Amino acid sequence: MSTVEGARVSETLTHATRAYLDHLAVERGLAPNTLAAYRRDLGRYLAFLDGLGHRNPADVTAADVAAYAGALRTGDDHGPALAESSAARGVVAVRGLHKFWLREGRVERDAAGEIAPPAPPLRLPKAVPLDRVEALLAAAGAADPPFGLRDRALLELLYGTGARISEAVGLDIDDVDLTARTVVLSGKGGKQRVVPVGSYAAEAVGAYLGRGRSDLVGNGRGGPALFLNARGGRLSRQSGWTVLGSAAKRAQLTEPMSPHTLRHSFATHLLDGGADVRVVQELLGHASVTTTQVYTLVTIDRLREVYAASHPRALD
Known part of the structure; x- marks a missing residue:
């Protein structure tokens, strides 16, 4: 032995x-x-x-x-x-x-081949309350120009459209139509979708295009990219994370923040407001509604609050 x-x-x-x-x-x-x-x-x-x-x-x-x-x-x-x-x-x-x-030829069959690991617990997306989202967006705009204009536009667009960070930094100017208030997002597998842009995001993007982007273009050779870095090139995903982290720190937010947090918040706030899950599916660019339905589990806390406050037999 x-x-x-x-x-x-x-x-x-x-x-x-x-x-x-x-x-x-x-x-x-x-x-x-x-x-x-x-x-x-x-x-x-x-x-x-x-x-x-x-x-x-x-x-x-x-x-x-x-x-x-x-x-x-x-x-x-x-x-x-x-x-x-x-x-x-x-x-x-x-x-x-x-x-x-x-x-290695020590056995003739794999005894563990059909044994699957235990399924991990369902991790519900973490949505940020609206007041904290608003504090984040305001803090982004407080950065020195032209970066404050760019950062506010980027975060407003992330929250206002539910875009992934890769989709947002991959945008070209021609992908945004401020007159029609729409944006063309290129998702996974190159699949494109047209998403409405709310008034706050449209205003922020318009301000950045009118007063901020030209300063950044002057630092480089220009190009079609919507969001530019300090050298005039396309903003990277990593820099997008940095923009968000700086705004969260400036806003003194304590909860973990990531670009996906804004995407989660976008979906959850829509569902809380009564949006149909299939509409949210289209906005997020999910291939299957099953992926989107995880957000419906998040809103159960909100449903409990309304139920407890409204139903005559809800109290213990």
């Missing part, structure tokens, strides 16, 4: 698992901390297999792997119950081990 991270198992299983860990370290180049996590996860797995009386990789069945995946969530003699993310990592480690054993 031998030991891997405290798991006393057969020499055959130990050797076969160490070969996989060596593969991860040498050929895959995993970071030391990641490798240590794999070693701990597989040590627990080997202890579990030893408890079943298994001595060779070929002894392991799909039912064994499934039972181990369940034990990670419930806890057993070999370790405590794990959170879903940690349990998922443990199953991924086991799947990789069995795939390696199959490739």
Whole structure:
């Protein structure tokens, strides 16, 4: 018998698992901390297999792997119950081990091939209340000109259209029609959609085009890009993040902010206001309404507030 991270198992299983860990370290180049996590996860797995009386990789069945995946969530003699993310990592480690054993000819079938990691918990988008969005937009406009005009226009357009940051910085001047108050956004896969532009965003973009962009063009060779950097070139995604971060800091916002936060807020505020989910789907450029429906879960908090305040039998 031998030991891997405290798991006393057969020499055959130990050797076969160490070969996989060596593969991860040498050929895959995993970071030391990641490798240590794999070693701990597989040590627990080997202890579990030893408890079943298994001595060779070929002894392991799909039912064994499934039972181990369940034990990670419930806890057993070999370790405590794990959170879903940690349990998922443990199953991924086991799947990789069995795939390696199959490739190396140690087994004739992959016992873990059909065992899926636990599904991660649904992470609801975080929407920012309107008053904080307004504080953010005002702070963006407080930057020194011409950057204040550009930054306010960029953030107003992100929140006013639900655009991804890549879509916004990818805009050319001709993509924006301030007369019709529309913008043509190029989404994933090059698919284009026409989105209405609200009055606040249209005013901010108009002010930037009239009084700010020309100063930035003078620093470079010009070009069709709508949003320009200090050198007169197209603003990058990373610079768009910086614009938002600076405005959030200036507005003294404490919640985490990202361009996607504004996109989430755009969708959530529309639904709170009574918009149909399929309309929001089109505005966001989602291929499937299923992707958009996650935002309907966010608004349940608002529904509870209205229900508690309005229904005569809502109080405890």
